[in-house]
Amino acid sequence: MKKITIQEMPKHLGETVKIGAWLANKRSSGKIAFLQLRDGSGFVQGVVVKADDEDMFLTAKGLHQETSMYIIGEVTEDSRSSFGYELQVKGIEVIAEATDYPITPKEHGTEFLMDHRHLWLRSKKQHANMKVRNEVIRATYEFLNDRGFTKIDSPILTASSPEGTSELFHTKYFDQDAFLSQSGQLYLEAGAMALGNVFSFGPTFRAEKSKTRRHLIEFWMLEFEMAFVEQDESLEMQEQYLTYVVQSALKNCKLELEVLGRDLSKLEKIQGEFPRISYDDAITFLNEQGFDDIKWGDDFGSPHETAIANHYDLPVFIKNYPTAIKPFYMQAHPDRDDVVLCADLIAPEGYGEIIGGSERVWDYDLLKARIAEHGLDPEAYAWYLDLRKYGSVPHSGFGLGLERTVAWITGSEHVRETIPFPRLLNRIYP
Numbered sequence: 001m002k003k004i005t006i007q008e009m010p011k012h013l014g015e016t017v018k019i020g021a022w023l024a025n026k027r028s029s030g031k032i033a034f035l036q037l038r039d040g041s042g043f044v045q046g047v048v049v050k051a052d053d054e055d056m057f058l059t060a061k062g063l064h065q066e067t068s069m070y071i072i073g074e075v076t077e078d079s080r081s082s083f084g085y086e087l088q089v090k091g092i093e094v095i096a097e098a099t100d101y102p103i104t105p106k107e108h109g110t111e112f113l114m115d116h117r118h119l120w121l122r123s124k125k126q127h128a129n130m131k132v133r134n135e136v137i138r139a140t141y142e143f144l145n146d147r148g149f150t151k152i153d154s155p156i157l158t159a160s161s162p163e164g165t166s167e168l169f170h171t172k173y174f175d176q177d178a179f180l181s182q183s184g185q186l187y188l189e190a191g192a193m194a195l196g197n198v199f200s201f202g203p204t205f206r207a208e209k210s211k212t213r214r215h216l217i218e219f220w221m222l223e224f225e226m227a228f229v230e231q232d233e234s235l236e237m238q239e240q241y242l243t244y245v246v247q248s249a250l251k252n253c254k255l256e257l258e259v260l261g262r263d264l265s266k267l268e269k270i271q272g273e274f275p276r277i278s279y280d281d282a283i284t285f286l287n288e289q290g291f292d293d294i295k296w297g298d299d300f301g302s303p304h305e306t307a308i309a310n311h312y313d314l315p316v317f318i319k320n321y322p323t324a325i326k327p328f329y330m331q332a333h334p335d336r337d338d339v340v341l342c343a344d345l346i347a348p349e350g351y352g353e354i355i356g357g358s359e360r361v362w363d364y365d366l367l368k369a370r371i372a373e374h375g376l377d378p379e380a381y382a383w384y385l386d387l388r389k390y391g392s393v394p395h396s397g398f399g400l401g402l403e404r405t406v407a408w409i410t411g412s413e414h415v416r417e418t419i420p421f422p423r424l425l426n427r428i429y430p
């Protein structure tokens with residue numbers, strides 16, 4: 001008999017197959033038991049009829065949640081379920097019992113669920129979140145490979161701090177000081193000068209004392225860096241990329257988005273072009289909307305970002321922030337020295353900034369001055385300055401926060417549900 005996964009069931013309609021599964025839930029009457037089965041690839045209902053086999057029916061009725069088993073059954077159609085198939089059970093072979101599984105189908109508090117994250121991952125919504133996360137990663141690689149990008153793996157242990165020194169995790173590197181990477185960007189810039197269009201995907205670390213639904217201490221970032229590309233061209237790439245990822249999730253994660261109760265109309269309208277406003281206009285807009293807690297020169301807080309993106313009900317680029325509130329590497333505006341050539345992409349519905357990007361300073365002297373102004377150690381950046389010494393070119397790039405993007409696509413309340421094992425301000429367990 002063929003051993004298959006739940007995901008493969010549609011290809012085996014009418015056949016009797018074997019599936020390794022766990023019991024997610026069950027209900028039964030005197031004559032029939034319905035087993036909610038999961039095998040990691042999906043969820044399916046198994047139907048056990050007493051009249052078919054009384055012993056098997058008794059076994060089914062006695063199964064506890066999360067007991068593992070091999071199930072033999074015939075694949076039939078089931079038009080009432082979204083999956084569209086069910087299993088007419090013909091045999092149950094218990095592998096290992098599970099008693100007193102702590103996460104029952106009833107509601108639990110967040111702290112309890114977070115303490116049991118290693119088990120919580122098995123539940124249907126968390127399973128759906130992980131599948132969407134995987135789809136975003138898969139679609140990203142597909143998008144980039146189709147366009148000839150080369151993946152550059154940047155180091156995790158570094159001596160540089162692209163995003164400012166206040167949020168660094170320090171560690172010892174034998175007898176030297178080192179930091180955990182905040183961003184692979186500076187290394188990607190070296191990569192771009194060697195390989196043209198490059199990207200990286202990896203964990204990044206921010207020792208930010210922020211406890212919001214958007215902040216993780218360890219998060220995964222997708223970074224693009226492109227040689228001979230100016231900021232406006234980079235914005236077009238961001239629009240194409242995000243559209244590709246969202247449309248891929250809609251196409252390939254239908255069941256998961258349904259499990260999560262996502263309003264799909266919000267995603268269907270992501271079709272390639274996002275509004276662009278300047279930082280100056282964003283401040284004016286907010287002041288007109290009655291936000292009197294913000295003035296030119298301030299960074300936006302989450303209520304500000306939410307008000308701007310909700311106004312358009314689309315992701316919005318906010319362009320050209322004040323030089324003083326952005327990192328040292330951003331290219332100066334050609335006509336103004338108070339703003340830089342950058343943009344943050346703000347997602348609607350309160351998800352906040354999902355992409356940060358800019359054109360990079362490519363003039364040697366300006367970059368050297370910026371490094372000094374920011375109080376950075378020029379010796380640690382000598383290699384980065386070298387990139388401006390030998391055939392410097394305009395180049396731009398950006399970083400997309402994977403968890404914030406997945407939270408937006410799935411409609412999750414908090415980024416902690418979009419990463420398998422979140423590291424939060426007060427949590428490093430499990």
Ligand code: 4AD
Nearest residue numbers: 183185215216219223353354355356397398399401
């Ligand atoms: O805006 P950030 O800090 O940009 C950079 O690191 C650039 N060096 C990227 C580049 O140009 N290559 O971070 C980029 C994105 C943010 O827009 C946000 O989505 C996400 O990373 N991010 C976080 N996500 C979760 N938790 C945090 N603490 C985050 N900090 C940033």
Ligand code: MG
Nearest residue numbers: 344353355356
């Ligand atoms: Mg940013």
